[in-house]
Amino acid sequence: MTINQKFTKKFSNSITHNIKLSNYSWFNLGGPAEYLFKPKNKEELIEFLKENKKDNYKITIIGAGSNTLIRDNGVKGVVIKLGLGFSGIKLIKDDVIEAGSALLDRKLSDFAKNNGISNFEFLSCIPGSIGGAVIMNSGCYGYDISKVLISLKVIDINIAQEREIKREELEFYYRGTSLSENLIITSVKLRGRVDSKDKIEKLQNELIKKKKLSQPSQIKTCGSTFKNKIPGKQAWELIKEAGCDKFKEGDAIISQKHSNFFVNNGKAKSADIERLIYRVKEAVSKKIGIDLELEIKIIGE
Ligand SMILES: Cc1cc2nc3c(=O)[nH]c(=O)nc-3n(C[C@H](O)[C@H](O)[C@H](O)COP(=O)(O)OP(=O)(O)OC[C@H]3O[C@@H](n4cnc5c(N)ncnc54)[C@H](O)[C@@H]3O)c2cc1C
Structure with a gap:
């Protein structure tokens, strides 16, 4: 029995076949998912993963797609996109928030502000989801998610069980973590600092303005294409210095305001963005001798 017959019977309202993924990436690009599964809740996700243990379809997780380039030929296997059932948020203590991994960063930032909890202002500048923020250790202006994380709940794709992982068990580094790729983050606990709503709002607005x-x-766009890993030199400066900021491939261009932002100017293909990425990488390596490392994730065929 194909996944289509078996899974669509059991998860009829949550799984679809051959669905275009361009709406799921901020580049607005990408071919179809062989299957797209949007579990309603944790129970349905676990049930699906248990069934999949026998079939072993390749699983790919996407969050808000603000850091992911999806290739033109789409993604084989099952793409899992967590939705509303994973977007809850609540206060656990005066300074501790529990949030679902599909919740958008800026919603968490606003919730924290409304409850007088500081240290989440930076999340109002990042367009992703909390799950994506943990995987990428997202941050800006000296803040990042690892600094506020207490623990996370994850479901192992192969075991189909939920467990909690403490912050101390993980390593976080610039735009990444040691968390295994087999884990789906379902929720996180985060600690901030009690503060006045006015002060929080002021800082939030300052950061948004700066951005x-x-x-x-x-x-x-999916924001910064390459990581800023060279002390004292941002990736956008290296790209400019190497004379790549006017490079284009088809309708894939580089933002003139920020040369680390690669852009689908309307009619680009994912392949154009990818060609542009490798052209810039090669030119920077040849001219400046620095090997730029990708920040964005590339998925699909
Ligand atoms: C305009 C713009 C500005 C940006 N500015 C910043 C910035 O200032 N700082 C910064 O750090 N980033 C920035 N980004 C990049 C991006 O917003 C972040 O990396 C964001 O955290 C990605 O979250 P996402 O949900 O969109 O992840 P996605 O792009 O959907 O996925 C990213 C990775 O996370 C994994 N993932 C997502 N959710 C889960 C989950 N629940 N469980 C397991 N794995 C998961 C995916 O498999 C993938 O590997 C910017 C992007 C844009 C478009």
Whole structure:
């Protein structure tokens, strides 16, 4: 029996076949998912993973797609996108928040502000989900998610069971973590600092303003393409220095406001963005001798 017959019977409202994924990436690009599974809740996700133990379909997780380039030929196997059932948020203590992994970062930031909890202001500048923020150790202006994380709940794709992992069990580094790729994050606990709502709002607005000044908006991009790993030199500076900021491939271009932001200018293919990435990487390596490391994730065929 194919996945289509077996799983669509059991998870009829949650699984679809051959679904275009371009709406699931901020590049607005990407071919179809062989299967797209949007579990309603944790129980349905666990049930699905138990069934899949026999069939062993390849599983790919996507969050808000703000850091992911999906290739033109789509993604084989099952793409899992957590939705509303994983977007809850509540206060555990005065300074501790529990949030579902599909919740958007800026919603968490607003919730923290409304409850007088500081240290989450930076999340209002990041367009992803909390799950994606943990995987990427996302941050800006000196803040990042590892600094506020207490623990996370995960479901192992192969075991189909939920467990809790404490912050101390994990390593976090610049835009990454030691967390295994077999784990689906379902929720997180985060600790902030009790503070006045006015002060929090002020800082939140300052950070948003700073971001708007330095980065383009209203464009089809996944933010920084390469990691900023060289002390004292940002990736955008290296790209400019190597004379790559005017490079283009088809309708894939580089933002003139921020040359580490690669953009689908309307009619690009994923392959154009990928070609542009490797052209820039090669040019920076040849001209400056620095090997740029990708920050964005590339998935699919
Ligand atoms: C305009 C713009 C500005 C940006 N600015 C910043 C910035 O200032 N700082 C910064 O750090 N980033 C920034 N980014 C990049 C991006 O927003 C972050 O990396 C974000 O945290 C990605 O979250 P996401 O949910 O969109 O992840 P996705 O792109 O969907 O996925 C990223 C990775 O996380 C994994 N993942 C997602 N959810 C889960 C889950 N529940 N369980 C397990 N794995 C999961 C995916 O498999 C993938 O490997 C920016 C992006 C854009 C478009």
